Amino acid sequence: YFGNVSVLREVTPIMRKQNGGRIVTVGSLAGRVVMGCHAHYSASKWAMEGLSEALAQEMAEFNVKVSIIEPGCVLTPIWEKGSLPTEPSPYIKSLQRLGRFFEFGLRRPAMPTDVAGAIEHAIESDKPHFRYPVGPDAEETIAARAKVSDDEWLEANCLQGEEFHDRWKELVGVDYYRD
Template sequence: MAIALVTGTSSGIGLATAVTLARAGHQVIATMRNLDGAGELQKIVSAEKLAVTVAALNVDDDASVENAISKAIAENGRIDVLVNNAGIGGGGSVEEVPMARFREVMETNCFGALRCIKAVVPGMRERRHGCIVNVTSIAGRMALAPAAAYAASKFALEALSECLAQEMKAFNVRVAIIEPGVIATPIFGKARPQPQDSPYPHARRQAALFAASLTKPTSPYVVGEQIREIVDGDSWQLRYPVGSDAVPFLTWRASKTDEEMVEYGGASDEEYKILMKSEFGLDVNL
């Protein structure tokens, strides 16, 4: 049995991961920014009598991270597994997204994970045992407009994770990167409205792409199960694309030159629809 701390568990991938790990017999500390969002998780935990403790943790706040993780270690003796899942979206063109929003997205998606990592790494290093799972996105390996803030934060977490994996190998601590594709989670409903008079066509194209992808939704429990397999296994594999569209999207990006991607950004609506149909079999409605 591992003692696992999971961030961002009020919904989506975090909730699914906490439940999946607990169902597999692990003891889970399920953290979230606001405990008012714990209702769905608490219902599952209560009904199934799972070994899950819900705790408040705001990854944006140094003191919150330090207090929550120190308390978890004091109560459990150690943390074997850290799953950095807490994250926010960040769509919109570079011109139109305020600097404050760029900072907010980077703070949560990259620095939030880093805070948690720095809080658990000393114990894992000293025990020469542990597993850190960072949830990024296929957007951490392919940047598509208009998601500069989000993609930049995920690219940063990918680079951080790759360096961390090299550092922790010497101490027998595994690091894994989870790269979900389009997963059916509440994050899409939390997207901020785009300017109605925006001169950029990319936001509505991205919205149409997500809508088309979600006609055959991938459950967040698919991601949770992949994380469980990592925790229960002994693989040193670094990256795990997850979801039916993850590998196809990454393979498609790898097949394109940078210049082709730039050209793709300037396509007309009709050219975009044809591209999505021919490359991915998706019918996007613009």
């Protein structure tokens, strides 16, 4: 987030002066939908969402278009390095649920070229979108989240095991966590 702010401080005066330009930020699905045990990452991505949305409004009068790219799981080598903790954790059930969420995303991941394509569209299009969810998990999870209230979402995501699976499917009509 702070790196983006530093860059924007430098480029926005130039874009205002030239009366035009494009700003493309990269957020994440986690900037729209939060899962437990992902708080710090999600918070940084929600900050990008807020920054981008405010910037889109502030820069509109200067003919500057702002877009945010929101990838879900992207197939990169990072997945080879990550794993759930092996030590006992009081959050093990939430961590396991988060792991299943990633497993779902990695069944049909976005490719790096998909992210690049969204960035290219945001830069080149005559009418760029503000938000670009990238990948099936991003598109489907954002759509599912929009169907339910905040209270329903939190209630469902605090459940465990079969109760969680059943409530999730009831609310959003998709069983993300089972094959």
